[in-house]
Amino acid sequence: MKLLIKNAKLFYANKLINCDVLIEDGKFTKIAEHILVSDAQVVDAKFNLVTPGLVDVHVHFREPGQVHKETIKTGTEASAHGGFTTVGAMPNVTPVPDNAEKFLQQIKLNQANSVINTLQYAPVTLDETSDQLVDIEKLAKLGAFAFSNDGHGIMNAQSMFMAMARIAAIGSHLAAHVEDKNLFNKGVINFGSASQRLGLPGIQQVAETSQLARDLVLAKETGVHYHVCHISTKDGVELVRMAKDAGINVTCEASPHHLLLSDQDILTDDANFKMNPPLRSETDRRALIAGLQDGTIDMIATDHAPHAESEKNQGFAKSAFGITGIETSFPLMYTKLVKTGIISLEELLALMTENPAKIFDLKQAGVIKLGQPADFTIINLDDEYEIKQTDFISKGTNSPFIGDKVFGETVQTYVNGECVYSK
Ligand SMILES: NC(=O)N[C@@H](CC(=O)O)C(=O)O
Numbered sequence: 001m002k003l004l005i006k007n008a009k010l011f012y013a014n015k016l017i018n019c020d021v022l023i024e025d026g027k028f029t030k031i032a033e034h035i036l037v038s039d040a041q042v043v044d045a046k047f048n049l050v051t052p053g054l055v056d057v058h059v060h061f062r063e064p065g066q067v068h069k070e071t072i073k074t075g076t077e078a079s080a081h082g083g084f085t086t087v088g089a090m091p092n093v094t095p096v097p098d099n100a101e102k103f104l105q106q107i108k109l110n111q112a113n114s115v116i117n118t119l120q121y122a123p124v125t126l127d128e129t130s131d132q133l134v135d136i137e138k139l140a141k142l143g144a145f146a147f148s149n150d151g152h153g154i155m156n157a158q159s160m161f162m163a164m165a166r167i168a169a170i171g172s173h174l175a176a177h178v179e180d181k182n183l184f185n186k187g188v189i190n191f192g193s194a195s196q197r198l199g200l201p202g203i204q205q206v207a208e209t210s211q212l213a214r215d216l217v218l219a220k221e222t223g224v225h226y227h228v229c230h231i232s233t234k235d236g237v238e239l240v241r242m243a244k245d246a247g248i249n250v251t252c253e254a255s256p257h258h259l260l261l262s263d264q265d266i267l268t269d270d271a272n273f274k275m276n277p278p279l280r281s282e283t284d285r286r287a288l289i290a291g292l293q294d295g296t297i298d299m300i301a302t303d304h305a306p307h308a309e310s311e312k313n314q315g316f317a318k319s320a321f322g323i324t325g326i327e328t329s330f331p332l333m334y335t336k337l338v339k340t341g342i343i344s345l346e347e348l349l350a351l352m353t354e355n356p357a358k359i360f361d362l363k364q365a366g367v368i369k370l371g372q373p374a375d376f377t378i379i380n381l382d383d384e385y386e387i388k389q390t391d392f393i394s395k396g397t398n399s400p401f402i403g404d405k406v407f408g409e410t411v412q413t414y415v416n417g418e419c420v421y422s423k
């Protein structure tokens with residue numbers, strides 16, 4: 001089977017080049033200015049962007065347990081629509097895949113239902129809520145690509161310390177939702193002027209930063225690769241910057257919503273602006289942008305957290321935390337960060353492909369290389385379109401960006417040389 005992509009504006013070796021790309025048996029086999037093959041299926045990319053398939057290390061699909069919010073099928077089809085070919089699925093499903101049997105069952109479900117590459121996180125502790133560690137070594141052997149208690153975090157310092165030591169010993173990765181529950185204050189929004197204005201209980205910034213400081217000390221001691229999920233505060237970015245300068249093995253991600261919105265954008269009691277961590281102040285948002293520009297923030301991750309409409313239309317006090325994000329991430333980042341000159345297109349693509357792949361040792365993802373599986377996405381950077389609720393493939397349409405006009409629509413997405421999304 002041969003597939004020839006003509007007239008690509010290809011992101012290749014950190015540069016954009018105009019060329020043709022040949023794919024044979026699902027792998028990249030030739031990249032050249034002009035390729036002529038008589039027996040290939042031809043796709044004219046029309047000098048649209050051709051990027052390695054986007055990589056997102058932080059998504060929530062809800063299967064098993066809450067398939068009314070999302071299934072692996074709808075989640076991965078939505079991912080393909082967003083240009084993603086590899087995602088890391090968080091383990092806060094029901095049941096939590098916290099032993100060999102449940103983990104293998106989860107992997108089977110993922111394989112049977114995914115149209116892209118779905119990598120599976122294992123939890124760090126039983127049920128994600130106890131202090132008792134899972135069998136880290138066994139779950140890694142069974143294919144856990146990293147460990148995380150996302151959604152809950154790890155309150156007990158000893159559990160965290162032991163988990164880090166064991167994850168370091170096998171060379172895996174620990175991704176942390178940093179939030180001290182004891183400082184959470186039953187909050188539903190950032191603590192500050194917006195929580196006062198709307199009369200809602202606020203989540204203090206120290207809930208994030210105090211636990212992050214603890215973890216950085218433990219990461220230094222154990223040498224583990226420690227990855228900070230959805231960083232949201234100025235002080236958090238500063239802590240990561242200092243830790244990196246001190247040689248601690250820490251990386252971090254930021255989500256499109258924390259980079260683009262602040263609590264000042266919450267004008268009404270609309271829970272499409274409710275997520276955890278919450279939208280912070282404009283000062284925090286700017287610090288995140290600075291962290292993206294100077295490399296303190298290593299990657300963009302969506303924290304795609306779909307919920308049903310009935311779970312999101314009850315105002316801040318009662319609605320679920322989280323927003324859908326996998327279908328709007330690239331266009332939002334491209335329109336609001338690249339077109340405005342805040343970062344370059346090459347920088348954005350690295351943040352969404354090569355960086356996450358390298359940092360999480362995903363050898364088959366994030367770059368276009370000869371011999372590599374042909375996972376790539378064709379993206380139209382020229383035509384503006386509107387983010388519409390009716391265009392989501394995800395079951396979750398809980399987005400604060402509906403109605404925004406953006407550039408960067410996915411034209412086609414390919415996994416192993418097969419088209420898995422076409423506009
Ligand atoms: N981000 C959220 O607000 N919610 C996530 C959990 C999480 O990422 O902490 C979810 O699973 O819904």
Ligand SMILES: [Zn+2]
Nearest residue numbers: 150151177229
């Ligand atoms: Zn989280």
Ligand SMILES: [Zn+2]
Nearest residue numbers: 090150151303
């Ligand atoms: Zn999450």
